[in-house]
Structure formats: structure tokens, C-alpha cells
Amino acid sequence: MSTLRMAAVAAEFGRDLDEDFATVERLIDQARGAGVRLLALPEACLGGYLLSLADDVELDAGPPALAVDGPEIRRLSALAGEMTVIAGYCEADGDTRYNSVVCVNGDGVLGNHRKVHQPLSEDASYTSGDRFHAFDTPVGRIGMMICYDKAFPESARALALDGAQIGVCVSAWPAARTLAAADPAQDRWKRRFDLFDRARALENQIVWLSANQAGTFGSLRFVGSAKVVDPGGEILADTGVPAGLAVAELDVREALETARRSMGHLRDRRPETYTPAGAVSA
Incomplete structure (x- = not known):
């Protein structure tokens, strides 16, 4: 059997790319020292997220x-080296902007995902992506999504059906805007x-x-x-609200074979029954 040491990050990032890369480098070094081979950094960790999701708040120029x-993604790749590192950023495609997440190692880009589901006023800053897909990496087949994507069961299911062994969701998930708890926990x-996780x-x-x-932020x-x-829904490690690894x-x-041995949720699907009566199947 071959085990994989993996880690997910909770950390603070802002607009200054040099400061963000300093934080990324520190976290990669920390993870490398702990023997981590797969590291997930947050949504928008390269350049920061939006200042607000409210329509009535003035925003800056954005990330x-x-x-x-x-060059920035190549810099991330160089920092990753032998590790597989996943990080969120604002992707430029000509004049179009996407809220994206990239997977890299020292060899370059292994995969990229553009956020499909956009909450509140996020669509004023980004164009929506249009697909979910899994891809092979040295640490296994991975499927990625961003923040609000995980509120939709179809997102993760599409990745699982595409063979994803590991789902990675990077977020800039805030506390409630109304009736906020004094204790974020x-x-x-x-x-x-x-x-959702x-x-x-x-x-x-x-x-x-x-x-x-x-x-x-903002x-x-x-x-x-x-x-x-783990595949049974049990939390193996959790930072809690504070920053951490x-x-x-x-x-x-x-773990996948054990979870699916008796009750296989993908194996036992009945997709022919899932279209509501009178609806046109997509």
C-alpha cells in the first residue's frame, strides 16, 4: 500500500502579489517539511478575492x-517542485476574466478549472466557467472546484464520474453577512x-x-x-477558523476501495430514474 500525505491551507491573502508569493513559499516550505506531497491553497490566493459580495459596496480594480x-504560474510551479500544489487566481483569457484554480508541479500546469457557479454579485467581476473535469497527476486523479461550486451536488458528482479519486475545493468562504455570530466557530x-465538505x-x-x-479582506x-x-465523510484534519495547515x-x-466495497454510491446509481416526469433530459 502507498500512503499520500496531503494538506489543505487556511490563510490570509491580499492584493500584493509579492506578499502573496512570500506566504505561498512559506506554506509550501512548511508543508514540504511535514512530508506533504499534495497541497491545496485557497481561492484567490494569488492577488486576493473581492472586497465585497454586496451590490452597494464600491469595489477596487480587483485582483x-x-x-x-x-510568469506567475511558472513561479508557482517552480516553488512546487516535486510537490503537487493547487492554488486559486484570477485568470486572464484575452479581455475575459475567470475565477480560476490551477494545479501545478515542477513540470508545469497539470490542470485548470474556471469557477462555474457564481454567488451574489461575483458575476460582475468574473465570467463563469462551463465544465467540470478530472485529470491525472503524480499523486492520483484529481477534480477541482471553487467555493460555491460545492453547494451543487452535480459538481462533485461530475468529477467523481470522471474518475476523480481526490476532490479539491478551494474557497474564499465568508461568515454570514446578516445575523453574524460573535464567535466565527x-x-x-x-x-x-x-x-458541504x-x-x-x-x-x-x-x-x-x-x-x-x-x-x-474588505x-x-x-x-x-x-x-x-475521508471517503466516509469523516474529518481527518481541520484547522478550525484560524489560519493553519x-x-x-x-x-x-x-480508502476508496474500502468505502465502496459494500455500498458503492457511484456503482449503484439509477440515472434513468432521475429526470422529473415531463422534463426534457439534458
């Missing part, structure tokens, strides 16, 4: 737009964040890494709570 084949949006792992019987921003207060979840070690192939 710097980076090309997936540009008791915040209702944090509870939803944690429930466990449900997506369990229903698809895959390993799940969840990275998130921590601290504050009007947003993030809930942290980076974690590693959630590290866990697991034999991924064995």
Missing part, C-alpha cells in the same frame, strides 16, 4: 489577472461550509481537500476551516 501560461455559514466526500466516496481564506470575514475528509495521511486507493 491582478494572470495568464495560465504566464458558531457561524451558520461556517456550518454550511463544513456540511463532508457531504460531497461521502456521497461520492472520494477523498476531499477543502482550502479556505482566513482572516478578513468587508468579508472568512471562516477558515481548511480540512481533509490541516495535514492527513491516507492510502487513497485503499
Whole structure:
């Protein structure tokens, strides 16, 4: 059996790319020292997220737009080296901007995902992606999504059906905007964040890494709570609200085989029954 040591990050990032890369380098060094081979950094960790998701708040120019084949992603790749590193950024495709996440190692880009589901006013800053797909890496077959994507069961299911063994969701998930809890650990949006992580792992019987921003940015207060979840929906490591590194070690192939041995959620699907009466199947 071959085990994989993996980690998900909760950390604070802002607009200054040099400061962000200094934080990324520190976290990669910390993870490398702990023997981590797969590291998930948060959504928008290269350049920061939006200042607010409210329509009535004035925004700045937004995060710097980076090309997936540009110097910044090559810099990330060089820092990753032998590790597989996943990080969120604002992707430039001509004049179009996407909220994206990239997977790299020292050899270059292994995969890229553009956020499909956009909450509240995010669509004023980004164009929506249009697909979910898994891809092969040295540490296994991975499927990626971003933040609000995980609120939709179809997102993770599409990745699992494409053979993903490990689902990685990077987020800039804030605390509730109304009726906010004094203690972020008791915040209702944090509870939803944690429930989605466990449900997506369990229903698809895959390993799940969840990275998130921590601290504050603009009007947003993030809930942290980076974690590693096993295919049974059990949390193996969790940072809680503060910044930190959630590290866990697991034999991924064995864990998936064990979870799916008797009750295989993908195997036992009945897709012909899922279209509501009178609806046109997509």
C-alpha cells in the first residue's frame, strides 16, 4: 500500500502579489517539511478575492489577472517542485476574466478549472466557467472546484464520474453577512461550509481537500476551516477558523476501495430514474 500525505491551507491573502508569493513559499516550505506531497491553497490566493459580495459596496480594480501560461504560474510551479500544489487566481483569457484554480508541479500546469457557479454579485467581476473535469497527476486523479461550486451536488458528482479519486475545493468562504455570530466557530455559514465538505466526500466516496481564506479582506470575514475528509465523510484534519495547515495521511486507493466495497454510491446509481416526469433530459 502507498500512503499520500496531503494538506489543505487556511490563510490570509491580499492584493500584493509579492506578499502573496512570500506566504505561498512559506506554506509550501512548511508543508514540504511535514512530508506533504499534495497541497491545496485557497481561492484567490494569488492577488486576493473581492472586497465585497454586496451590490452597494464600491469595489477596487480587483485582483491582478494572470495568464495560465504566464510568469506567475511558472513561479508557482517552480516553488512546487516535486510537490503537487493547487492554488486559486484570477485568470486572464484575452479581455475575459475567470475565477480560476490551477494545479501545478515542477513540470508545469497539470490542470485548470474556471469557477462555474457564481454567488451574489461575483458575476460582475468574473465570467463563469462551463465544465467540470478530472485529470491525472503524480499523486492520483484529481477534480477541482471553487467555493460555491460545492453547494451543487452535480459538481462533485461530475468529477467523481470522471474518475476523480481526490476532490479539491478551494474557497474564499465568508461568515454570514446578516445575523453574524460573535464567535466565527458558531457561524451558520461556517456550518454550511463544513456540511458541504463532508457531504460531497461521502456521497461520492472520494477523498476531499477543502482550502479556505482566513482572516478578513474588505468587508468579508472568512471562516477558515481548511480540512481533509475521508471517503466516509469523516474529518481527518481541520484547522478550525484560524489560519493553519490541516495535514492527513491516507492510502487513497485503499480508502476508496474500502468505502465502496459494500455500498458503492457511484456503482449503484439509477440515472434513468432521475429526470422529473415531463422534463426534457439534458
